[in-house]
Amino acid sequence: MINSVVKGDERQLLLDEKKAYLSKLKTTPEERGKVRSWVNRGNSVYANPWLLYSESGFPMDFITAMRAVAEMETLESYNSYLDIPDDDSSTELPF
Structure with a gap:
């Protein structure tokens, strides 16, 4: 059931699109x-909650x-919280 806020034509568009x-x-x-x-909450399949x-x-x-998110999360060096690769913190900065 699509979110009750989504009405008529928009609801049908989302269902057809899906x-x-x-x-x-x-x-x-x-x-x-x-x-x-995702679609039942009133979203398009051509959008994503991660804003990628x-x-x-x-x-x-x-x-x-x-x-893509699942693949990034499987990478050992990927830190999804910071969204930047982990690095060796023991390495001195060049400055």
Whole structure:
């Protein structure tokens, strides 16, 4: 059920957009469930809650962004809290 604040044409647009989007991508059941939840809260599949953008400067779609976040979190040197790579803090600064 889409958020009750989203009405009529906008609701149908989001549902149609989700259907077309999912038909184009190979997704897991878990990914489809997360897309449904995202859209049911009144969001477009072409936006993401992490505010990630592609190299071309446009917002990443939901699944691409979700996969990017998952990939970053698997990198041993990635610190998602700071969103910067961890480095060796024992290294002296050059100045």
